[in-house]
Amino acid sequence: MFTDVLNAVSAYRKAGTLPQELQSIGGAEKGGEGKSFGAVLQQVADDTVDQLKKAEDLSKQGVVGKASPVEIATAVAGAETSLQMLSVLRDKVIQAYQEVSRMNV
């Protein structure tokens, strides 16, 4: 299913209508060029998973009293915003997919 979506995204990209800011998210340091939306999404997903894991580890340590509430709160809040960013981007992909599937050939 996910590869289907990525195919749609690349088709969308070839159509040249993918918003510029989405193409360059996370890839700005590489010149903003040549990074597919799929790769961007992948990176955001990886980052988010990492952050979620970190937040979870800290929460576990917090339960046994080894992590300070400040650490836990910042880690969990950071993970939460990343997850929201990911879901926003996912919505964008689905939207793109639907846009392409509605296209008249």
Place this chain on the structure above:
Amino acid sequence: MANEFNNLMEISASGLTAQTRRMRAIAENMANANTTPASPTEKPYQRQIVTFKSVIDKVDGSNKVAVNGVVKDKTSFGKKFDPGNPAADKLGYVQTPNVNTLVEMMDMRESQRSYDANLTVIDASRTMLMRTMDLLK
């Protein structure tokens, strides 16, 4: 991605941690405000002061705050006439800690306000990020 916002949160979090440490010193001072020595030769509890320093994070270059050290207040101890106390000297005086609870109260309030201010910064930066994300929706 949301790196700058993560930095913001970590910077403010360093402020929270520093104020927490300061709060601990204040709590210790308050708790020991009446701690007299066990014998005339010993010293009473000496007030603790937490000092801060600015630290530059080598990874992202952000300027965070850290506890520089916990030092003892050098002001002189108080004296109280209490001949029955085991720590009383020949004239009947007992040395009391150099803790002024009113000063500690002020410090506590300051620490509390600073903590609140850092929390507000976190809140504001989160709101900024959320509003920006709304643009994508």
